[in-house]
Amino acid sequence: MRVPLRMHRSRARIEPVGENRLTTSKFRTKLCLAVSLIAFTAFVAGCGKASETAPTTSSEHEMPMADGSMGMTSLFDETIGDVSIGMSAMDPERFFVSVGAEQREHKPAPDDDIHLMATLSDSESGIRLPDAAVTVRVTGPDGKVAYDGPLYPMIGRGMGMHYGENVSLGRAGRYTAEFVATPPRIGRHADSEGAWSQTIRFQAGFDWDGASVGSES
Amino acid sequence: MTQPEFTRRRLLVAAAGVVASGGVVGILARGGDGDAVRLPPLARGLPEAQVAWNQTLARDRFGNRRAPKHHRLLSFDLAGDPGVDKARRLEAALRGIERDLPYGPAGVLTAVGWGPSWFDRLGIESPVPEPVPLADTELPQLEDPAAVIHLASDEVSRLDVAQRRLESAPGLELVGLRNGSIGRGLARRLARRLELPPGVEPPADSPMLMGFESGRRETQARESDILVRSGPWTGSTTMHVSEIALTLTSWYRSLNDQDRIGRMFGPGVTRTDVDRPGPGLTPPSQAPAESARRHGFIGHAQAAAQARRNGRPIILRRDFDGEVDGQAVTHFVSYQESIADFVATQAAMNADTAVGINGVDQVINNGINEWLSVRSRANFLVPPRSRRSFPGLAGWDQL
Numbered sequence: 001m002r003v004p005l006r007m008h009r010s011r012a013r014i015e016p017v018g019e020n021r022l023t024t025s026k027f028r029t030k031l032c033l034a035v036s037l038i039a040f041t042a043f044v045a046g047c048g049k050a051s052e053t054a055p056t057t058s059s060e061h062e063m064p065m066a067d068g069s070m071g072m073t074s075l076f077d078e079t080i081g082d083v084s085i086g087m088s089a090m091d092p093e094r095f096f097v098s099v100g101a102e103q104r105e106h107k108p109a110p111d112d113d114i115h116l117m118a119t120l121s122d123s124e125s126g127i128r129l130p131d132a133a134v135t136v137r138v139t140g141p142d143g144k145v146a147y148d149g150p151l152y153p154m155i156g157r158g159m160g161m162h163y164g165e166n167v168s169l170g171r172a173g174r175y176t177a178e179f180v181a182t183p184p185r186i187g188r189h190a191d192s193e194g195a196w197s198q199t200i201r202f203q204a205g206f207d208w209d210g211a212s213v214g215s216e217s
Numbered sequence: 218m219t220q221p222e223f224t225r226r227r228l229l230v231a232a233a234g235v236v237a238s239g240g241v242v243g244i245l246a247r248g249g250d251g252d253a254v255r256l257p258p259l260a261r262g263l264p265e266a267q268v269a270w271n272q273t274l275a276r277d278r279f280g281n282r283r284a285p286k287h288h289r290l291l292s293f294d295l296a297g298d299p300g301v302d303k304a305r306r307l308e309a310a311l312r313g314i315e316r317d318l319p320y321g322p323a324g325v326l327t328a329v330g331w332g333p334s335w336f337d338r339l340g341i342e343s344p345v346p347e348p349v350p351l352a353d354t355e356l357p358q359l360e361d362p363a364a365v366i367h368l369a370s371d372e373v374s375r376l377d378v379a380q381r382r383l384e385s386a387p388g389l390e391l392v393g394l395r396n397g398s399i400g401r402g403l404a405r406r407l408a409r410r411l412e413l414p415p416g417v418e419p420p421a422d423s424p425m426l427m428g429f430e431s432g433r434r435e436t437q438a439r440e441s442d443i444l445v446r447s448g449p450w451t452g453s454t455t456m457h458v459s460e461i462a463l464t465l466t467s468w469y470r471s472l473n474d475q476d477r478i479g480r481m482f483g484p485g486v487t488r489t490d491v492d493r494p495g496p497g498l499t500p501p502s503q504a505p506a507e508s509a510r511r512h513g514f515i516g517h518a519q520a521a522a523q524a525r526r527n528g529r530p531i532i533l534r535r536d537f538d539g540e541v542d543g544q545a546v547t548h549f550v551s552y553q554e555s556i557a558d559f560v561a562t563q564a565a566m567n568a569d570t571a572v573g574i575n576g577v578d579q580v581i582n583n584g585i586n587e588w589l590s591v592r593s594r595a596n597f598l599v600p601p602r603s604r605r606s607f608p609g610l611a612g613w614d615q616l
Contacts, residue, residue, distance in 0.1 A: 097471075098576045100513020106471045111414060133572075133579040135354045137590065144542050148590040149464040150580045165467075180354050185573045199353050 072117075075177075075206035083129065083196050084121045087177060087206070089114040090159075092166045097152050106152070112166040113208075118151050119162045120181055122195065129196055131185040134163040141173030172210030178203045256305055260315040265601045267328045268454050268533070268552050269440050270369070273321030279496040280434040285322040285369035286400040288537040289376045290458060290548060291383060292362040292393035292595075295338065303388025304607035304614075310386040311606065314379050322371040325379045328552075329605040330456040330597025335363040339609050341616070344450045345556050348457075348594035351563040352586075354579050357459065358593040362392055365458060365597050367535070367550060388607075395460065397539030397548050399431075400424050407538055408465075411545055417469040426463055426538045426545050427585070429481050435497030436518070438533045443554045449616045452601040454552050457559040460592040463538075463545040468588045480585055483516025484508050509574035509582075517566065517584030524558075524565035531558045546592070556596050 072090035079085070092108030093115035108115070118136070120129040134151040151163035169175065181200045188195070264272070274282040297303075311327065318324030336343035348359045366383060368376050384391055398407065404426045408418040419428040445453045468477065478486050483501035490498055500518040501508065508515045524531060533552040540546065553559050566584065571577045580586045600608040608614050 097581070098513070099582055100511075100575055102513065104471065104476075106467075109414060109466060109470060131573075131578075133354055133581070135580060135590070137356065145462065145544050147464075148462045148544075149467065150587055152581060178356055180356060182353050182579060185578075201356065 076204045078202060078204055079123050080200050080202060081196075081198055082123050083181070083200055084119075084123045084126075085179065085181065085200065085202075086119045086121070087179075087204070088117050088119075089208075090117065091115060093156075093164070095152070095154050095156075095164065095166075097154070106166070108166040109168065111168045111170075113169045114167055115164055116147070116151065116167045117159065117162045117164040118179070118181075119160070120184065120196075122192070128161040129184040129186070130161050132163070133180075133182040135180045137178040138167065138169070139176045139178075140169065141171060141175065146170065146175070169208055170210075172208055174205055175208055176203055176205050256309055257312045257316065259312055259602070260320070263315060263320055263602060265452060265603065266440060266444060266454070267599050267602050267605055268443065270321075270326045270535075271440055273326065275322075277494075279494065281496060282432070282434070283322075284399050284432055284535065284537075285326060286371045286403060287369065287373045287376055287398050288396070288535075288548070288550075289368045289380065290393070290395040290550070291366045291368065291380060291391060292360075293364045293366070293389035294392050295335075295363045296388055296390040299338065299388060299607055299610055301610065301613045303386070304610050307383075307386045307388060308606040310382045314382050318370075318375055318378065322369065324370065325375045326369040327379065328367040328456065328599050330365045330367070330599045331608055332361050332363060332365070332595060332597050334361045336598075336609065338363070339611075341609055344445075344448075344453070344598045345455050345596040348596050350591075351560060351594070352567050352579065352591070355591045357591045360593050360595040362595070364389060365456070365595070367456070369535070395539060395541070395548050397537035397546075399537040404428075404538060407540065408545075411540055411543065413465060413545070417466050426465060426547070427468060427481070427588075428477060429491070431536065432534060433495070433497035435499070436530060436534075438530050438553065440533065442529065442531070443533050443552050443558075445554055450598060450600065453604075454554065454599045455556050455559075456597040456599050457549075457551045457553070457556060458593075458595045458597070459549045459551075460541065461547045461549050462541075462590040462592055463547060464588045464590070465545050468585075479512075479514060479516060480587075481517050483519030484512040484514065486516065505568045505571040506574055509571040509577040513575045513577065514582040515568055515571050515577060515584055517586075520568040520571075520584050521562060521566050523568075524562040530562075532562050541592075547589075552599070 072088050075087040075089055077084065077086045091114070092112040094108060095106050096103035097106060116136070116138070118134055120132055120134070121127060122129060130153060135149060136147065136151055137145060138147040140146045146169050147165070147167040149165065151165050153161070153163055155161050179200070179202055183197050183199060271282050274284065276282050311329070314325060314327065320326065333343040333345060333347045347361060348357070350357055350359075368379050370376050383389075401422050401424055404419040404423045405421050408426060419426055424430045443454045445451055472480065474488060478488060478491055482491070482498060483503070485501055486498070498518070500516060500522045503519070505515040505520050505523065508519065531553060534549070535552065536547055536549045538545065538547050551559055566586070567579065568583055571583065572579055577583050598608070599605075604614050609616055
């Protein structure tokens with residue numbers, strides 16, 4: 001017999017953000033623009049220049065990548081205090097985790113659907129925030145947990161500094177992400193003394209259409 | 218309010234003497250409602266500490282105890298107002314289990330714990346605090362059922378028998394159930410049920426899902442170490458229950474055997490060290506901060522050992538692995554004198570002194586924290602056997 005009933009009378013640790021800013025999961029790509037006239041989000045991929053501008057909500061234009069590289073989908077954006085968080089997804093990605101002086105390879109598994117990415121940025125200036133501990137619990141439309149663990153700090157030439165991991169989502173539908181990010185430990189100028197000092201906890205929803213994100217490569 | 222003719226505690230003290238002399242027929246307990254209900258006698262030879270299981274467990278030449286293979290946690294809320302009759306019936310159910318099933322893994326082992334919500338209901342100060350998150354990165358459900366009963370046996374059917382008896386006792390309503398196992402080969406069996414991807418499974422003889430055994434003698438507090446020594450709850454112990462999801466795919470895919478050993482125990486530990494028979498692997502004595510500096514990671518056992526007192530661990534772990542909604546979990550059951558001891562051990566596991574050094578953070582490169590996610594936490598008091606049913610209830614258990 002197996003009835004994994006939960007223990008009763010639980011108090012959830014965090015409250016959902018007032019309004020989940022759901023984005024559609026339509027495939028979107030952005031052209032990397034050298035000009036800074038347009039404030040684009042921190043989720044630009046596939047170009048050689050990391051974006052350092054203020055984040056926005058996901059309502060922008062969709063353009064193919066000029067170099068044909070993989071695109072990405074924005075899942076949600078949120079701002080809590082002086083930190084802006086963006087979650088996005090791209091094709092599963094081989095990456096390396098720093099262990100002391102070495103780099104340990106993480107290869108995507110055959111059943112991984114996406115490379116889930118989170119960016120943390122200063123809400124005022126848009127600069128990326130490294131050296132935070134980021135964890136996420138992603139629950140699928142059937143109530144089952146799709147992923148529960150860290151997002152690893154890494155950089156990529158197209159993506160810039162972010163926290164990521166390959167994840168197997170599976171079915172299409174509405175997902176919930178419960179997100180925790182500790183304060184970044186990076187040194188800073190006096191103008192940022194005391195900034196980004198709270199551990200961030202929130203939950204947000206996003207839709208997943210069940211398809212891989214990027215262009216065929 | 219009518220004073221009962223006997224308090225329950227006086228009855229039991231008398232009964233203990235009579236039981237020892239072997240001549241008990243039955244004990245009448247007269248409750249406040251005036252009805253006399255026959256309470257069966259306590260089975261002979263049972264230890265007063267509910268957590269005293271070790272004497273029944275097989276041991277090897279190093280004193281390592283073999284844990285019962287199958288475990289179940291039953292959580293209960295109150296069904297209606299508590300009363301002496303309900304307390305009596307619960308106690309009768311427990312005594313019936315002990316009468317009909319041997320005390321030990323061939324029969325069943327039990328431990329009954331009561332949470333802060335129970336003591337709140339009585340209007341008395343709870344001897345255990347409400348649960349709180351114990352690390353900055355965790356998001357546990359904080360749970361507070363009135364009672365929990367930890368059942369353990371080498372046979373699942375025994376757990377079923379015990380559960381049926383307990384469910385039939387009025388006064389408590391079953392609201393949660395967690396199953397699991399620990400033992401050679403059982404982890405592989407559980408992994409197959411979880412339908413983990415290829416390459417993601419523990420070795421065939423591993424007792425636990427992460428591929429290592431747990432609970433050797435020197436890695437555990439002694440049962441005598443974890444009893445409350447003074448105050449109204451002398452002879453009790455405390456219990457912390459957490460459900461921890463395991464990210465096994467990443468554990469087995471991104472690490473090789475030596476990497477896993479390093480994360481579980483500490484830098485420099487080898488497969489030969491792990492496989493060597495003995496009373497427990499001594500973790501590296503190097504401070505976690507120094508290991509972080511030199512190696513870029515620290516070991517779980519190395520970090521947890523920082524909480525030892527006089528070289529001994531301060532918690533007694535009776536954890537087991539299971540499955541919840543298709544996900545691998547460890548049901549981490551820990552017994553200790555005070556919940557503060559558990560908190561101190563968890564704090565050691567967080568290894569704050571190593572965070573920020575050479576790529577070690579709260580989770581990444583920090584022991585096994587990278588692969589654990591705490592889903593829930595709860596705290597309980599486990600009274601002595603003579604007070605295990607509705608402890609502190611007026612007219613039944615005098616404080």
